[in-house]
Amino acid sequence: MKKKNWILVILLVSLFGNAALFMDRIRVNRNEDLKYEILNAYIQRDLVQLEETIQYQQDNQWKNETLVTQKLDNAIDSIILHSGMERDKDKEDILMKLYDYMNEYKVGDGTFDVSLNDKQRADYIHLAQKLRSNGWNYGVGYDTSWDSFASKVNEFVGELNLY
Numbered sequence: 001m002k003k004k005n006w007i008l009v010i011l012l013v014s015l016f017g018n019a020a021l022f023m024d025r026i027r028v029n030r031n032e033d034l035k036y037e038i039l040n041a042y043i044q045r046d047l048v049q050l051e052e053t054i055q056y057q058q059d060n061q062w063k064n065e066t067l068v069t070q071k072l073d074n075a076i077d078s079i080i081l082h083s084g085m086e087r088d089k090d091k092e093d094i095l096m097k098l099y100d101y102m103n104e105y106k107v108g109d110g111t112f113d114v115s116l117n118d119k120q121r122a123d124y125i126h127l128a129q130k131l132r133s134n135g136w137n138y139g140v141g142y143d144t145s146w147d148s149f150a151s152k153v154n155e156f157v158g159e160l161n162l163y
Contacts, residue, residue: 046075054128
């Protein structure tokens with residue numbers, strides 16, 4: 001083959017190789033975005049359920065306080081799952097801020113039978129109000145993109161010290 005033909009073959013192979021790499025990068029980015037949307041949705045769903053459970057217990061004289069602590073544990077578990085799958089240090093830091101904030105509300109020793117005192121109930125009521133004002137409440141849709149989620153988390157944990 002002539003030198004000119006070899007150059008054309010190399011250029012064509014290079015073109016197809018670059019196109020394949022570009023398409024693969026698009027697929028990887030789409031999968032990464034989907035991962036964030038799913039994990040963010042799990043966390044936000046658990047926060048919404050926590051807010052709703054606190055409101056329900058408040059409306060029903062705290063007849064089953066254990067539900068509140070279980071819903072809090074569910075939300076914390078979702079945060080841990082997401083942070084464990086995170087490779088980006090900045091994103092992991094945001095998730096850990098949310099984890100630290102939510103962990104401040106944990107009560108009890110991990111048993112299923114929890115009795116809350118008045119201060120703990122008041123703290124949970126405050127948490128529910130904060131969740132509600134941040135848009136994490138029943139009947140409100142939420143954006144699952146990372147940027148939106150990170151913005152909401154940073155706004156939510158703005159006052160990190162509970163006690």
